[in-house]
Amino acid sequence: MHELSITEHLLEHCISEAKSRNASRIRVIRLCIGQLRGIVPDCIQIYLDMLSEGTVAEGAQIEAEFLPVKVQCRDCGQEGEITPHRLCCPHCGSLNLKLLSGKEFYIKSLEVDIDGNKSTASDHGLERGCE
Numbered sequence: 001m002h003e004l005s006i007t008e009h010l011l012e013h014c015i016s017e018a019k020s021r022n023a024s025r026i027r028v029i030r031l032c033i034g035q036l037r038g039i040v041p042d043c044i045q046i047y048l049d050m051l052s053e054g055t056v057a058e059g060a061q062i063e064a065e066f067l068p069v070k071v072q073c074r075d076c077g078q079e080g081e082i083t084p085h086r087l088c089c090p091h092c093g094s095l096n097l098k099l100l101s102g103k104e105f106y107i108k109s110l111e112v113d114i115d116g117n118k119s120t121a122s123d124h125g126l127e128r129g130c131e
């Protein structure tokens with residue numbers, strides 16, 4: 001995963017979102033990350049600290065929520081959650097799986113200051129084409 005380019009894209013998106021809401025500062029960026037993405041939030045935070053200097057996002061904190069990997073088994077038909085380290089059906093052990101979720105990456109919400117008032121702005125999501 002290329003956290004630097006992800007962070008650049010993320011920052012751009014957050015700044016334009018903050019501007020559209022007349023926010024003076026971004027405090028928190030909450031991300032949802034599918035476990036299969038292999039994105040390391042600490043890396044994003046480090047890049048963000050570098051890239052956001054002098055912008056409304058300066059000093060913003062990354063909060064990440066990991067979304068589970070969900071699959072449906074093509075053999076037994078059951079759905080279940082698996083870990084990226086054990087990619088097989090939790091019910092029958094089959095490797096013939098259909099991925100239902102686990103590759104997401106989007107902004108859940110932004111916490112911003114608007115004229116000194118704290119406000120939470122919901123976001124429509126940031127999907128990246130990294131397939």
Ligand SMILES: [Zn+2]
Nearest residue numbers: 073076089092
């Ligand atoms: Zn199965």
